[in-house]
Amino acid sequence: MWKILIIDDDFQVLEGMKKAIPWEAIDAEFAGEASDGAEGLDMIQSTQPDIVITDIYMPVMNGLEMIEKLREANFPGEIIILSGYTDFQYARQALRLQVSDYLSKPVTVDELRTVLEKVIKELEAKELIKMEQEDIRNKLMLYEPFGQQEWLKSVITGTSRVAGLSPPPTEQQHWIHRNHLVMGIELMSTIRTANLSLIDWNLFRFALANIIQEILSEDWPESDFIELHSHHAAIMFHIERSESNDSALSRIQTIGSRITDCVLMYLKLNIRIGLGQMKPTWQEISDSTEEAFLDLLQQTITPQLGKPSSLPPHLAIRPIKFYQELAEAIVYSKEETAAQIVDAYIHQLQQMPTITPAYLQHLCTELWTIFAYSLYSVGTVLDELFPDMHLPSEIRRIETATHLQDWLRAKIHIIATSRHWNENSKHKEAVDFMIQYAHDHYAEEISLEDMSKQLYLSRNYLNQIFKKSTGETFTNYLIQVRMKKAQALLAEGKHLIYEISEKVGYKNVPYFSSIFKKYTGMSPSEVGKNG
Template identity: 80%
Template sequence: MWKILIIDDDFQVLEGMKKAIPWESIDAVLVGEASDGAEGLKMVRQTQPDIVITDIYMPVMNGLEMIEKLRENNFPGELIILSGYADFQYARQALRLQVSDYLSKPVTIEELGAVLAKVIKELETKELKKIEQEEVKRRLMMYEPFVQQEWLKSVMTGTFNETIAAESIQLSEQAYWLQRNHVVMGIELMSTVRTANLSLIDWNLFRFALANIIREILAEDWPESDFIELHSHHAAIMFHVERSSVTADAMSRIQLIGERITDCVLTYLRLTIRLGLGQMKESWQEISDSTEEAFLDLLQMSNIPQLKGDQLSTVPSEKELAIRPIKFYQELAEAIVYSKEEIAAQIVEAYINRLQSMSTITPAYLQYLCTELWTIFAYSLYSVGIVLDELFPEMKLQSEIIQIQTPEQLQQWLRGKIHIIATSRHWNENSKHKEAVDFMIQYAHDHYAEEISLEDMSKQLYLSRNYLNQIFKKATGETFTNYVIQVRMKKAQALLAEGKYLIYEISEKVGYKNVPYFSSIFKKYNGISPSEVSKSGL
């Protein structure tokens, strides 16, 4: 109910107002009355009213002085002035203080009712906006870890929107980056005899253990850093370095940390990793350049012929960095996961065009790219419930890869595989996806009274939150969030029809602790509020 406080030094006016206000129809209650501004201030503090109706000319402190003090204290409610003084000077001052309305005595019951209805509508709008903001904030907090990791990955790989990122970084926990230099360490988990026949599930467990070891070491040795898992067997660390530090000393410390990570992974997991180090960058926008340098540094360690004969230069040239394999890997993996065949083809074509511009590309390097991409495809698709080997049961990977000698052949090979992947994994052709959607539908009907989120579904089904939302929308035509709301609204209609429950009880039974928010959602979906349904007996 809306709380109203009346302030007037005329006893008859006070009593008349109490009788004239249609309390029940506007869902309001009188929480107090006062005869001057000073007493009114005390009553406001005690009762926290939603609406204050006040006279102007009163003893001790007049109404305008009181309103000014309320505004100084950020009073959130609405203010209505009711005065016998029709002087324009008062009206102008009242407007400056942002009062909701200014009425001159005597006022009719109709005028008073109309003003109160308008003010209450404004209050409802403000309350709904506040509730929606709180709901958005709650959801953002819920999804913050996921969003944070994706944002960090985009900075690491260079796939971020620079304008949006530049605006958001000022408001984020990464604001301290603006006063730091940055350097990236690339990490490659090596395939060994021990890992050669691992299932993707076991491979994931190893990655999880690897991430835990690295994060523990970083927490001890370099807290101002970020560990990011990239694709399949690749990961990276962003080190943020004080600008007062000597670059050589910082790089030496980072190399020691890398050695400790390598030793711990070998000791505790019996896995081998390789590390590459990029160059120090002054701006966070250049972090992705350091990432590419780190992985090109790793590339020098492999046994295949490289971009320049048998070795890479220590400092990659600008032309070599333009190839940006890590950015290419990230963009292509995302397109594959979401069945965006056309976009994937465009990404491949753009990358092949860059390769064609380089006269030093060798067949061995192209074959190396094929192997890398196939591993990335397998890992990325597994995260959304697709087993790559099941799509290509007769394929002899090494035999096909050895045939690739030119960038054009690589493009043709990739496009053929991408087409098969994209056309073979519609949700209704994959029993796991259908089972996932069926589970989500049943879960919404069984748990509508509880907090339900895609994050919960993701944890239970072992599929990514974004991908779950995508396959659910394909199946039902609705997002999962909207589907849950519809289930709740249908249940609320049924409970209202029974006529046994109060509105606040129904609100709780269908998963809403905030009654005004429930009412607004109900009206949005049904075109009529719960209270109107109750009165009409529908």
């Protein structure tokens, strides 16, 4: 309830006000009373009212002096002056002190109720802004780890040009004076995992991450665990330069064995561990990542061939970076980009002296798993796009890099066109929903996060599909809707600028005016005059 304090040296006025205010109707309560400004200051400090109704002329300290002291103390509540003095000088001084309203005695019950309802509405707006600001602060704190995770993923996969990456965040400053080694982790496919739904697969990944992070917290706290694609993950070990390479490697191998044993014990799943080389700088971490996953690849292919793999030890291709970039292109239906990524990778493969069918077929299997997992995250089930496909048969026919290129291009085309923007696409429905929502709710606070929950698609993904469909970000589109409505309201000539600002979703009038001028080239007042 809103607390109201009344300050007046006239006892009859005090009693009359207490009876006249419709306390229950406006959800308010009586906070107390005072007969002069000095007493009023003490009462305000002790009761912390939301609204102060005060007279001007009172003994000891008049109302304007009291208000001035309240403003100096940053009093957050609203102030209403109720005075028998109608002198313009008093009103002007009250305006300078930013009082909410100036009423002349005697005041009617209807006038009092109207003013109090208006002031309470202003208080509600302030409270809402305060809550929104707190919510933004909480979200920033919540999203901070995700931003850090994206930075870590860029470092470990090399998907951003390392030279262009910003230095490590504060939490990673110790990296600069450490050596680094990456452990690649592969969750191996078994009969049990082959029949898992993607939801169950996600649960296993979550459990796997918990086990690994718990072991790392005990055995090597200065490390980072990063989830990659579907059945891949990695650990970055940051190593004191005073420790010998042999000692560090021995301890890391022990941790790898412990992780493998725990995952088998608790999840009944098998994982495979690959290790990269020690690197002296954080900019080289992605090189260690590739070495770790090439180690995994070597372990995968050798049993298939029954002899040591023919993969050259100096293999320069970066499969983890390739996986990451291709998965992102697939998720956002960027067929042309995906095709370019495939062509560039195939070109690299073709420069190598020997690439075995076993390696190419392994690559197909890896990519198919990654596609399925990535598409599922945005609501598409890969198997439904290829209902009659027999994946093992198709993979066995891949014997050359050109076969792989053709196979990937064909699959990507089907995926991209099946998810394209047409009248029956759920993405078109999502965009239509967002457009309609902007037109229906432009006067409200609209959160892309709230819409993402309604549509079961991620916030970033919604922004991507909206921009692809309309050519605008959702934020810019919403501003356009609001500005067109503001122009229409100004043309009517029935509303003040602050009223129009509120009607189109802006509580801050100066901010509304700056946006309006940026959009139309004129300020709202200029448009109003011309209208």
